[in-house]
Amino acid sequence: MNVRLNLDTETVDQCELDAPLCLSRQTTVADALGQMKEANSATVLICKDEKVLGIFTERDALKLLATGASFDVPLEECMTPDPVILHAQDKVGKAIHLMVEGGYRRLPIVDDNGKPAGVIKMEAIMHYLVEHFPTVIHTLPPEPHQTTESREGA
Amino acid sequence: MIVCPYCASENIAGSDHCVGCGQPLDDTHLAPPSSPVEESLLRDRVSALSPPEPITVDASTPVGExxxxxxxxxxxxVxxxxxxxxxxxxSERDALRKLNVSAPALSSHPVSEFMTPKPQTLVASAKIAFAVQRMDLGGYRHLPIVDREGxxxxxxxxxDILRHLTEAMDREG
Incomplete structure (x- = not known):
């Protein structure tokens, strides 16, 4: 199997996507942080009429937590507007290149109508590699560190 | 001494399977890589990623710092x-999950209360494929690299791994 060929032909929607957590511009950061924790989601898409206006990630949250800024502000003041977005039919290779070169850890994915279909994160790419390539990854033992305390035998 | 081709654990001569990861100690049963990308996963070791020195903190460091x-x-x-x-x-994930909006109130607590303890580590001579698998299993984005003494x-x-792969893809042209 040719990895390059696969990454150039397989589309991002074949990876395991996270369900998009879509909130409005007026949602407060405090509310968003609570919902991110509850949904176990590192990404909020700020949407209006099913279109993506901005993105607010774990990283943006961290900056606010570190500076002790108020959480009682609307998301639109802290989001990154007009984020880089992938189309569901974009190739896995494109997602990898964007993550490496653009420094993104997660990218929103939209369908033909521009409606959010999910978020692809770096962990999903790693999982895709394990699922698809090469046999060696598959044949590795399922449990990390199957270590014996001491060598057996005389 | 036989060094495991997967995780680089040292095994006594004559062993069939690695004491570190349970894999067979020869990799001759593997299909030959069909492309530079596969080869970079299968053959290259973590050391090829030139792991930088991590930024470390003491267990007692206040989490706000x-x-x-x-x-x-x-x-x-860190x-x-x-x-x-x-x-x-x-990690930033720990910050979101464990501190969240309580961050200001908890900022003077030691980081050890919120860290993910006993991290999965690898030696620099482990295969990149092994690192990929470990990251996927644990859902980690980072793996500390240690020497034989830990x-x-x-x-x-x-x-770093994805960058390495894209470089291999670019070589493939």
Whole structure:
């Protein structure tokens, strides 16, 4: 199997996507942080009429937590507007290149109508590699560190 | 001494399977890589990623300081260490999950309360494929790299691995 060929032909929607957590511009950061924790989601898409206006990630949250800024502000003041977005039919290779070169850890994915279909994160790419390539990854033992305390035998 | 082709554990001569990871100690049964990308996964070792030295903090460091450090240094995590021994990892994910809106109230608490303890580590001679598998199993974005004594020598990220793969893809043309 040719990895390059696969990454150039397989589309991002074949990876395991996270369900998009879509909130409005007026949602407060405090509310968003609570919902991110509850949904176990590192990404909020700020949407209006099913279109993506901005993105607010774990990283943006961290900056606010570190500076002790108020959480009682609307998301639109802290989001990154007009984020880089992938189309569901974009190739896995494109997602990898964007993550490496653009420094993104997660990218929103939209369908033909521009409606959010999910978020692809770096962990999903790693999982895709394990699922698809090469046999060696598959044949590795399922449990990390199957270590014996001491060598057996005389 | 036989060095495991997967995880680089040292095994006594004559062993069939690695004591570290349970894999067979020869990799001759593997299909030959069909492309430079496969080859880079199968053959290259973590050392090829040139793991940088991790930023470390003591277990008693207030978590508020650690948050500032992660933002200022533009990193995704710090390794909590005692001397050179890794005790845990504190990542931005830990910040969101465990501190969240309580961050200001908890900022003086020691980072050890919120870190993910006993991190998965690898030696620099482990295969990149092994690192990919470990990251996927644990859902980690970072793996501390240690020497044979377990002392911290570096750290690698999922992005480092993806970068390595894209370089192999570019070589493939």
């Amino acid at each position: 650690v948050l500032k450090l992660i933002v200022d240094r533009r990193i995704g995590c 390794v909590v260490a005692e001397g050179k021994r890794p005790l845990g990892i504190f 002392d911290l020598v570096g750290i690698i990220s999922a992005r």
